[in-house]
Amino acid sequence: MAEQQERQKEEEKLIGGQIPKRDQQQLPLIGFAILLILSFVGMALFLTSGSAILHQVPQDHVGAYWRGGALMKTLTYPGSRVKLPWTEFRPIQVIARFDAVRDVPCTTGDGVKIRFEKIEVVSRLPKEHVYEVLLEHGPDYYKTLMLARVRHKVQEICSVHPLKDLYLSKKLDSVGEELKSDLKAHCSRAPGLQIWGVGVHDTIIPESLERAYKRLEEKRVKGLIEAERQRMDEFQAEVRMHVEAEGGANCTESEEMYLEFEEDEDI
DSSP states (O other), X not given: OHXXXXXXXXHHHHHTTOOOHHHHHHHHHHHXXXXXXXXXXXXXXXXXXXXXXXXXXXXXXXXXXXXXXXXXXXOBOSEEEEOOTTEEEEEEEOSOEEEEEEEEEEEOTTSOEEEEEEEEEXXXXXXXXXXXXXXXXXXXXXXXXXXXXXXXXXXXXXXXXXXXXXXXXXXXXXXXXHHHHHHHHHGGGSTTOEEEXXXXXXXXXXXXXXXXXXXXHHHHHHHHHHHHHHHHHHHHHHHHHHXXXXXXTTXXXXXXXXXXXXXXXXX
């Protein structure tokens, strides 16, 4: 009977707009739970937005930071890192990097316009020199110090060499070595920046000249084959004359001479 009366009182309070006493005790817990959920949702939205403070430094890189346009001395290592929203972040590679300059035009010493399909530069910036190089040359240091320099130096090299030199693979190797030496000297103003190698790939010359070179090469090879065939015919004729003159007595010796000549040719 008492329980029924208590329930009736609670119903009257609800009708009158009052919250039961038991529910009033649970209100702080409900409010705290709602506040916690909203906090997590807000944090997740903030971390995944454009002004995220959580970022990743890739393996084999260090993290460099700029605040208000000024480079900070702090560098971070690979992994998940946290920054302020108004701080700019750039990953800087600290192992060997391969950069390519493509379609490099130049004019040879005899006035022919050619292109190099690709010139590769292999370099490395050790982490202990990252700050000073970025301070002087910025995060795109490799573009200003190396790639732009390659285009300028290639033109200088082409201007003192004729086309026939630059169209031979052996000469391309020497062009790569000359570029490497020049880049090392040019990058001496960026302490610690290492130039490991420069590779020059495929000289592209005008189609008409390329066809002419191929025809000349074919004639040269045919000439070598014809000269070798004529030389062998002359030697065989001499062998036959020798055999006929000796009446076949020294045939074995002549055959040995012929075999010995063939071995020398193979060598």
